[in-house]
Amino acid sequence: TKQNMVKISPVVVFFHLSPFSFIFLQTIKAHEYPDFVKIVEVGPRDGLQNEKEIVPTGVKIQLIDMLSGTGLSVIEATSFVSSKWVPQMSDHTEVLRGIQRAPNVRYPVLTPNMQGFQDAVAAGATEVAVFGSASETFSRKNINCSVDESMLRFKEVITLAKGQHIPVRGYVSCALGCPHEGHIDPSKVAQVAKSLYEMGCYEISLGDTIGVGTPGSMCEMMQTVMKEVPVSALAVHCHDTYGQALPNILTALQMGVRVVDSAVAGLGGCPYAQGSTGNVSTEDVLYMLHGMGIETGVNLAKVVEAGDFICNFLCRKTNSKVAQASSKTL
């Protein structure tokens, strides 16, 4: 086990976890950082999706309910994909019906195709998401069709969604690299992002699916995408496989991004790199943002609690450094 060199005084930890930290840790904010950043919590979907052990429906619901009380305004609840492909998400209807929806919180669900969309709406979905890829090979291996074919599929979903006044979020995976193709041309990312945006997605989340991005490649990719899609409609979805997530997020913030995807406790390993960490942890992102004087509306301590809950169930240590540091004081 990794040990902490310095005994963290409880004062320091609770200082940072308490609401007062918002005030006392207000440091000089550079002009280019936003005042507010929206966190999109993807733990219950993207996080749990990569867990080998099937998590019981009741536990998923409890996790989402705990997250609903943290101040998060968007919690991705589940995915209406075929249970054959993603058995972990086969209880999508039960989860969506079972959660206690908090006011002012949105619960988008993934809907890869028309069938998924219809099932989602029947289950009460009020926001959906579609997943495109900047890599042809990844698209074929992940959703069994080419990028162009996937765009046609999404167009159908988006058209129907628009008709029912259901907002759609678009994801672009492999934005900074692909496990099969390696380097991905930023212009391809921009092209896919533009297509999704023009089709009607209100927000495009650019995903560093295998965490290979660095501030350099993030900057280059963002520059290219921002020529096609306004930065106010962009989000970043960083993986921490090589420890680069926070620097990459910082870079995105410096370029005007105001929406960051993250997962409680850094849930979700990388299916392409055994033993690697996956999603960046919500707790660590919050620590950075709050430390910079950027508001999120989210209570870090409560997110840590939700993270503790799910990690206890999974019998695993949290991937969040902040959560690890705070647990040492108890």
Added chain:
Amino acid sequence: IILELKLYIYVVFTIMQYSTPVFHKAISDSTSVRAALPGKVKIVEVGPRDGLQNEKTIVPTEAKINLIDMLSETGLPVIEATSFVSPKWVPQVRGISRRPGVSYPVLTPQPEGIQAAVKAGASEVAIFGAASELFSKKNINCSVDESLQRFDEVMIAAKEAGVPVRGYVSCVVGCPYEGKVAPEKVAHVMAKRLYSMGCYEISLGDTIGVGTPGSMSEMLLAVSREVPVSALAVHCHDTYGQALANILVALQMGVSVVDSSVAGLGGYVIYMLHGLGIKTVRKTSSKVAQATCKL
């Protein structure tokens, strides 16, 4: 032995021509995110000293020597070898195979340590102060003023012996006892004093890892007003996962030296620097990883 995740960063600022740091410039065009980055970053390896210092299991001298020798092969230009807090550390410095062009500084908190270190062949030494009064008392058992007096004596001994001295300041953004530390305190009380005493480089340490890009840049701004940026160094811990983000901000402010701990975040630091097109060590970081695994 799994080394604790720590990241020590030495930040050597390029001489800042402007009164406001680069990050205050409106970064409306994305090119300026990368504009200020240095072309080359010096990595200072602190694993064998600061890293191993905190391992509960005593690492045999032979293993320490092996680690340092492996690190010497990676192209790292500076490897902090050990700490002369007691004569029993002498065999470690004598035992290593020094690679030409690589510096092996050792910590010497007392004047007596200088003599022992020099006898053992040390050609560079380092001293450790704290920006926080409480941390100073608890860590080195004396007040900040008393520690500065002690350092005066160490500096005299080092000058006589002809060895350069590097100064460390701990708790530069936060203290486990005092909480937030005022940037002016770091700048005036410690950094400026150590520099004017004769330290060629001042390493600013986020000892408990509570720094974030905001507090880091605020502190660096204050210190860079008192000490030429070319003589500044920063030392970060990853306790709250903030180290790499803090390094990035430091790089954007002109940092060109990064300290790290092998098997800590050293590999991730090199990955980030190389991803930014910044040159670091001569060989690939896989060598650093090999050194880690062997240990």
